[in-house]
Amino acid sequence: IAGITQAPTSQILAAGRRMTLRCTQDMRHNAMYWYRQDLGLGLRLIHYSNTAGTTGKGEVPDGYSVSRANTDDFPLTLASAVPSQTSVYFCASRSGTGSAGELFFGEGSRLTVL
Amino acid sequence: GENVEQHPSTLSVQEGDSAVIKCTYSDSASNYFPWYKQELGKRPQLIIDIRSNVGEKKDQRIAVTLNKTAKHFSLHITETQPEDSAVYFCAASISTGGFKTIFGAGTRLFVKA
Numbered sequence: 008i009a010g011i012t013q014a015p016t017s018q019i020l021a022a023g024r025r026m027t028l029r030c031t032q033d034m035r036h037n038a039m040y041w042y043r044q045d046l047g048l049g050l051r052l053i054h055y056s057n058t059a060g061t062t063g064k065g066e067v068p069d070g071y072s073v074s075r076a077n078t079d080d081f082p083l084t085l086a087s088a089v090p091s092q093t094s095v096y097f098c099a100s101r102s103g104t105g106s107a108g109e110l111f112f113g114e115g116s117r118l119t120v121l
Numbered sequence: 122g123e124n125v126e127q128h129p130s131t132l133s134v135q136e137g138d139s140a141v142i143k144c145t146y147s148d149s150a151s152n153y154f155p156w157y158k159q160e161l162g163k164r165p166q167l168i169i170d171i172r173s174n175v176g177e178k179k180d181q182r183i184a185v186t187l188n189k190t191a192k193h194f195s196l197h198i199t200e201t202q203p204e205d206s207a208v209y210f211c212a213a214s215i216s217t218g219g220f221k222t223i224f225g226a227g228t229r230l231f232v233k234a
Contacts, residue, residue: 038220040221040222047130047226048226049225050210052223063219065221066223101222106151106214106216106222110157110165110222112164114164
């Protein structure tokens with residue numbers, strides 16, 4: 008089934024541990040994004056990638072890193088998790104060119120940092 | 122950078138009434154304005170969008186208006202139904218400094234039967 012897949016769907020993590028959230032799409036979209044969703048704060052952009060080999064910082068990049076080695080994969084890494092990173096994380100890819108086009112979201116990864 | 126403000130945070134309407142959600146954006150370089158609907162426990166999904174060269178767009182019971190001068194855009198839902206109950210997000214996309222989509226904080230809409 009074509010779409011965007013995230014893993015894991017849910018994870019409990021001890022503070023200080025390293026964690027990588029995986030995101031894979033098979034729609035051959037150039038642009039990919041990571042958002043975090045917190046109650047009352049909406050969807051905040053963490054990092055983005057307009058095409059394979061390039062990445063950029065979003066609104067809340069601190070404590071997170073990404074890589075884009077190929078078109079399909081866009082992993083998000085928390086080098087040393089802190090409780091404030093408890094959130095639901097959504098990966099998305101975008102159709103179209105330029106700044107316009109629908110975002111297709113994954114099902115989300117619920118991360119709890121204790 | 123771009124900042125998107127969305128109001129109200131919560132909206133309760135009676136079935137059949139209209140609902141209006143308003144957003145403002147800060148960066149005049151933003152040129153694409155999508156709206157997403159997120160049902161409880163699910164992922165956000167696009168319901169309608171508008172580009173900066175268009176003032177209004179309609180799709181059945183939903184419509185979006187854009188005032189570029191004032192940097193305002195709004196979502197209008199007519200003849201609301203219980204299945205319209207969800208969280209709605211406005212967003213603004215900008216191409217300067219990378220192609221980014223910035224979201225508002227969301228509006229939780231309750232439609233009472």
